[in-house]
Amino acid sequence: xxxxxxxxxxxxxxxxxxxxxxxxxxxxxxxxxxxxxxxxxxxxxxxxxxxxxxxxxxxxxxxxxxxxxxxxxxxxxxxxxxxxxxxxxxxxxxxxxxxxxxxxxxxxxxxxxxxxxxxxxxxxxxxxxxxxxxxxxxxxxxxxxxxxxxxxxxxxxxxxxxxxxxxxxxxxxxxxxxxxxxxxxxxxxxxxxxxxxxxxxxxxxxxxxxxxxxxxxxxxxxxxxxxxxxxxxxxxxxxxxxxxxxxxxxxxxxxxxxxxxxxx
Numbered sequence: 001x002x003x004x005x006x007x008x009x010x011x012x013x014x015x016x017x018x019x020x021x022x023x024x025x026x027x028x029x030x031x032x033x034x035x036x037x038x039x040x041x042x043x044x045x046x047x048x049x050x051x052x053x054x055x056x057x058x059x060x061x062x063x064x065x066x067x068x069x070x071x072x073x074x075x076x077x078x079x080x081x082x083x084x085x086x087x088x089x090x091x092x093x094x095x096x097x098x099x100x101x102x103x104x105x106x107x108x109x110x111x112x113x114x115x116x117x118x119x120x121x122x123x124x125x126x127x128x129x130x131x132x133x134x135x136x137x138x139x140x141x142x143x144x145x146x147x148x149x150x151x152x153x154x155x156x157x158x159x160x161x162x163x164x165x166x167x168x169x170x171x172x173x174x175x176x177x178x179x180x181x182x183x184x185x186x187x188x189x190x191x192x193x194x195x196x197x198x199x200x201x202x203x204x205x206x207x208x209x210x211x212x213x214x215x216x217x218x219x220x221x222x223x224x225x226x227x228x229x230x231x232x233x234x235x236x237x238x239x240x241x242x243x244x245x246x247x248x249x250x251x252x253x254x255x256x257x258x259x260x261x262x263x264x
Contacts (some may be wrong), residue, residue: 025137068125092130121145203228
C-alpha cells in the first residue's frame with residue numbers, strides 16, 4: 001500500500017513543483033563518527049526539517065512514504081545498518097503516519113572491508129516529507145570515515161540512547177499471538193503482558209517480507225494486557241505463510257518505547 005502511495009506522489013511531483021518551490025525543506029548531512037576497536041565504524045545520517053515538516057520512520061504507516069538507502073557509491077564498505085530512534089505518531093485526516101519532525105539523527109553501523117583503513121560513505125537517500133502536501137525527496141550525501149577517528153560523537157550517542165527498549169528491559173513477560181481467518185488475508189492479535197500500559201499506546205507490526213501489508217493496528221487494554229489487532233494480506237493476493245517468530249512489534253506513546261521480536 002505504501003509503495004502504491006509513494007508511486008502516486010512521484011507522479012504528482014512535477015505538478016506540485018510548478019505551483020510552489022519546496023527547496024530547502026529538508027537538509028541531510030553525514031556525521032563521520034568514530035572507528036570501533038573491532039574495525040567497524042559508527043556514523044550517522046542527520047536530517048534537519050523546516051518548521052512544520054516531518055519525515056518518516058522505517059515503517060511509515062498507510063499515510064507515509066517508506067525511506068530507502070543506496071550506498072553503492074561508497075569505498076571500503078561491506079554493509080550499512082541503519083538504527084531508528086523512537087519516532088512519533090501523527091494523525092491527519094483520519095490517517096496515521098509514523099516519523100520525525102524538526103530533526104532526527106539515524107545512527108549507522110558501517111561494516112568495512114578493511115577496518116584499518118579510511119573509508120568513504122556515499123549514498124543516495126529517498127525519503128518522504130510532509131506538511132500540507134507530501135513529497136518524495138532524493139538526497140545525495142557523502143563523508144570520509146577516518147580510521148584514526150576514535151572519539152565518540154555525543155550527538156550520535158544521544159540518538160543511540162533514544163532507541164526503543166528491548167522487551168526484557170521494559171518488563172514484558174509474555175507476548176502471545178493469535179492468527180485467524182480474515183477477508184483478503186489473516187487476522188492477527190498480539191497480546192502483551194506489559195507493566196504500566198495505559199491503552200493510549202500505538203503499536204506498529206512489521207514482517208521482513210516486503211510483500212506483506214499490515215493494516216494500522218487497533219490497540220487497547222483487554223483483561224489487563226495491551227492488545228494489538230490488525231489484518232495481514234499479501235500484495236499479490238496469493239496465499240502466504242505468516243512467520244510469527246520473524247515479526248517485530250513496536251510500542252509507542254506509552255511509559256517507554258519498546259521493540260519486541262517474535263511472539264509465542
